[in-house]
Amino acid sequence: MKIITIEEHFESPVISQKLAQVPGVPVMPKMSTEMQSYLQRTLPTAEIMQDTTKMRLNFMNQYDINRQVLSYGNASPQNLDPQYAVPLCQEANDELAKVISANPSRFSGFAVLPVGDPKAAATELKRAVNDCHLKGVLLKGNYKGHFFDDPFFRPIFEMASHLDVPVYMHPSFIPSTITQHYFESDQWSDIVTGNLSTTAYGWHMDIGIQIIRMITSGIFDQLPNLKLISGHWGELVPFFLERLAGEIDPISHLKQSFATYYRQNVYVTPSGILTNPQLNFVLSEVGADHLLYATDYPYKQPQNTRSFLDQTDLSSRQLEAFTHGNAEKLLHLS
Template identity: 25%
Template sequence: MTLRPFASRTTSRRRLLGGAAAGTLGAATLAATGMPAAQAAPIRRQPAPTGAYRIDLHAHFLPPDYRASLLEHGHVTIGGYPTPQWSPEEAIGFMDYYGIQAQALSVSDPGVSYLSGREATDMARYCNTYAADLFRTHPTRFGAFAVLPMPDIPASIEETIHALDTLHLDGVVLLTAYNGVYLGDPRFEPLMIALNQRGAYVFVHPAAIPADAKPELPLPDFLEEFTFDTTRAATLMMVTGLTQRYPGIRFQLAHAGGTVPFLSHRISVASQTVLADLWPEELPKPSVLDMKNQISRFYYDTALSGSPAAMASVLAVTGRDHIVFGSDWPFSAATLPQTGDRDPTPGLSEIFDIEQRIEVEHHNPLRQLPRLAEAVNG
């Protein structure tokens, strides 16, 4: 593909770290040489790609009425992060500065689950219609994942049908849990049937843990709890057989899968422990090989996880073709590198070369979202 150079423009958005980002991973060097860390050769960084080529599958939006409603209902922070401002113009400025060709937008936690009944269904319809309107005004810059009025399953099925079949959104965003009920629970089965019938791409985003269900630590949820909640949901989806029953659904796990890659062996050995004797008869009993296969089928995004440690862990459980780029903007604004060559994730170049980065940041996302791919490439 031909990569276009950045437009020369000034913007208040942060500049990136990064000129010549990454190369062979230190861990790989140690494995190959057997040398202790103090003697290992220094990491050689590969050059970073240039141009506006990235396709962002973990990017959030807050339409005006939705953001106003969040604040009205006391959601002044999301996962401990102050609820940010958002506008299409700011999003395009961010993308232009950081070499992002297009974003697939989604609503973050708490979705519309802080509302109920007609208020929730109306707000979901408002957000999804707002996103579809962006396709008309900025057809090559935005895609979107539909928010659903969960945990109302009948209303969520109706909104799924409207969002995917009528509005032609690119997929659906689901939170890891609703009112403490995690994905994988039988109550969500009718919705999964509808999603599977459509071969839907489903972005799984963590939800905040209720205060009475987590330790009292002086840390915001987005630092650690979000990753743990993604792990809980993914594990339950596998052990209840959801990911086996609905192979038509492609699930993207936020933030490099939380801790799923790191815990993959531990999760897989459940069938070799006393748990195997206690396993409910109505559920498929997981095997080590099957669990490893299910873990490998998830898609993992790089949002707030574009480090050699995180990516090496993901590559240990799946192929590079299951890694997609994510910025987590605007929630990640304060964490973006501030110097260098406008590379939002310079750590990726410590494990991927230029062609591999283009695969992860451009080709892999577009393979999953054909409508957006047609718009971008048309």
């Protein structure tokens, strides 16, 4: 069975070193000493994030993964001030291209863009795809509290549509005011608050709202060829498709049903949440041709990465599409 996983994270030692010297948006939000200590114990080390020759390949070989599509993890220049982000994103994409060129049969990649300057970001996306042979772009969270449905960012999506490459909408840290309102309590520790607001629920809710806003903005009426990727089984949105359509369709300006845009323009990955109930539900909502496989390496290294695929109820055609066929088509992988 051929397997391609498409949400697999990477950090460049060159870029991480330069990020540490640049004033701007911090890699991590402010947090308690208790939470910082917990993250140091649980997050992948810089060595694991940066490795592309030993541990990563061992993981891929152990679980029969033919190809990973790499994207920058938390050490990303995306949200820096444009004066720093523009050159650093260019260099970051060049560094990723070097990694891929050293092992082109095992790796592909998604670009990182200086979203604070959308015109420069669009130009860099074109260069990253045409010159660096990257297969799309991964956008993290939001930029200075602005969601990506804001017309300010439209040049990025216009270029992605023009190049026929997808945009992976990836979670990131949510504003502290939202964390305090929804997830903070004196009944549990700062560590529980931190996890509730990020990997357990909060940032999945946040990036799911991002997808909802993109559809509701009408961007797919203007850019019908635009394709988004949503991880973690769609960040909760598939479970509300009928509700969203029923409530939004009668009052919106959209040309088609909310659910139609989702099923036509959004692709969904498990991001390492390798569970059959979620697979079967999302399959029933979006169809086998809009499912892509992903492990979220190295943040997650599921022991059932391979066995999960053997235990699904997918037909042979559906399984082929899920494990590699859809990725090859969407990302133009030969």
